[in-house]
Amino acid sequence: MEPGLGSVPRDARMLVLFDEIYRTHSMTRAAERLDLSQPTASIWLSKLRRAWHDPLFVRTSAGMQPTPRADALIGPAREALSLLRRLSGDEPVFDPAAAHRNFRICMTDASHITLLPRILAHVRGVGPEVRLDVANISAGTAHMLETGEADIALGYIPGLEAGFHEQRLYTQDFICLVSAQHPRIGAVFTARAYKEEAHIGILSSTSYPMLQNSLRSQGIERRVQLELPGFLGLGAIVSSTDLIATVPRTIGEALARMGPMKVFACPVKVPTFTVKQYWHARYHHDPGVRWLRGVCAQLLGRNEPPRARAQPRK
Numbered sequence: 653m654e655p656g657l658g659s660v661p662r663d664a665r666m667l668v669l670f671d672e673i674y675r676t677h678s679m680t681r682a683a684e685r686l687d688l689s690q691p692t693a694s695i696w697l698s699k700l701r702r703a704w705h706d707p708l709f710v711r712t713s714a715g716m717q718p719t720p721r722a723d724a725l726i727g728p729a730r731e732a733l734s735l736l737r738r739l740s741g742d743e744p745v746f747d748p749a750a751a752h753r754n755f756r757i758c759m760t761d762a763s764h765i766t767l768l769p770r771i772l773a774h775v776r777g778v779g780p781e782v783r784l785d786v787a788n789i790s791a792g793t794a795h796m797l798e799t800g801e802a803d804i805a806l807g808y809i810p811g812l813e814a815g816f817h818e819q820r821l822y823t824q825d826f827i828c829l830v831s832a833q834h835p836r837i838g839a840v841f842t843a844r845a846y847k848e849e850a851h852i853g854i855l856s857s858t859s860y861p862m863l864q865n866s867l868r869s870q871g872i873e874r875r876v877q878l879e880l881p882g883f884l885g886l887g888a889i890v891s892s893t894d895l896i897a898t899v900p901r902t903i904g905e906a907l908a909r910m911g912p913m914k915v916f917a918c919p920v921k922v923p924t925f926t927v928k929q930y931w932h933a934r935y936h937h938d939p940g941v942r943w944l945r946g947v948c949a950q951l952l953g954r955n956e957p958p959r960a961r962a963q964p965r966k
Contacts, residue, residue: 666696675800677715746939748779756785758805761882762903797932805930821953827904829897832912841916850877852897887911
């Protein structure tokens with residue numbers, strides 16, 4: 653069973669449920685991840701509550717939140733589970749063809765267009781009962797990965813603290829999208845035109861602050877006349893106005909195929925960045941998460957060295 657119920661003595665399996673509820677804040681999701689029925693999960697949690705003389709979790713609008721007693725017990729419980737699994741010598745295996753599991757992936761809305769279709773097509777082909785949930789990359793992404801509310805994140809996420817792993821997938825550069833009917837930009841897009849024309853900013857792009865800082869370090873203050881919360885509608889706006897969009901190449905080329913736009917290399921110096929997948933060290937050995945990481949590396953990392961290694965964040 654996933655993740656690893658078969659390698660743990662029966663009474664200790666309740667600790668696995670305790671761990672899953674703690675990190676997902678959901679009895680339903682914990683039961684699904686462990687392939688347990690809801691009645692069985694409820695019985696096990698009731699036994700833990702009686703044994704530890706505490707409710708352990710309280711239902712709130714934000715899900716099942718741990719009590720102070722549960723916060724104190726989660727560390728020893730995880731250490732005990734780790735020891736039991738090492739002693740068993742039974743390495744759990746994730747079989748997507750037989751699994752009933754939900755995975756949550758954090759990504760930007762641009763990745764819904766550029767990355768998600770490939771991942772979804774592969775997962776549906778090999779795991780008919782495997783479900784994908786998608787969440788936005790936000791200030792809460794690190795917490796979601798740490799607690800198990802999300803399994804992996806895909807994109808560019810600088811500044812994660814210790815305890816996270818990352819794997820390089822591919823390198824991105826920036827390109828510029830311009831309307832095919834732009835009144836002042838024809839076959840050539842110059843640095844002067846870039847500095848003089850009005851621009852669109854995309855707030856949801858995690859590379860946007862890096863782009864802004866790089867331009868400012870060169871003394872370039874763009875005239876950003878429109879800021880959008882995401883990439884939805886960007887193609888329609890660029891193709892029907894004289895505004896310029898500086899965007900990562902993969903989403904830019906995808907949008908350019910949908911409307912009358914011209915694609916230019918950015919005429920001013922801008923940095924490249926690396927798209928990676930991220931996960932927390934707590935779930936580094938989770939068989940399901942390990943399988944999902946392998947899928948993403950296979951599908952998305954083909955332009956990088958095949959032996960790219962996961963590195964813990966320092």
